[in-house]
Amino acid sequence: EAGVAQSPRYKIIEKRQSVAFWCNPISGHATLYWYQQILGQGPKLLIQFQNNGVVDDSQLPKDRFSAERLKGVDSTLKIQPAKLEDSAVYLCASSLRSGANVLTFGAGSRLTVL
């Protein structure tokens, strides 16, 4: 089966600019997640979708970050305006709903904010 696809793989922008990341989950996976991984840290959940509804966005900085999952498939994560501290890898993951919630991660989108 195809994995979780993400693009772009790398992006360099200046602070106060905007950026968008795209994710295509595994076919049939109802749940989609965006994680932020800062260098040297473990991933931190930003937002979780169940189909096209938001389950948890408690750690999403809503003043600058937004995410949507139209039609319950692909998702886009946007940052506007970007800050230096947003430099990180943005990981998308998806899962089937099950007792043991096995997440499959994409390769990530590395953002550098100058």
Place this chain on the structure above:
Amino acid sequence: GEDVEQSLFLSVREGDSSVINCTYTDSSSTYLYWYKQEPGAGLQLLTYIFSNMDMKQDQRLTVLLNKKDKHLSLRIADTQTGDSAIYFCAPSPLGGSQGNLIFGKGTKLSVKP
């Protein structure tokens, strides 16, 4: 909230066993996961254990859970150079959304030939 601690580095020789340790604070965690991250890649699920188990073995991997001490370990037998990566412990606290795995900072495993 949940806090997860891991040693940052571990170095072993090829063929030896590796043991990666993890301590966590939230005793309500129902599933506890181990993920592997190779350079420039996303995270790959290695194995997981349900909180009512003490041990789980999966080929070269053995997971031990001490729920009383909130200690989780991952043992890799016959470690190979291809096992070099960062390993993350990730409990899934009860009450959080199912995707809200709390990741430690990761243990970087270096395997010397």
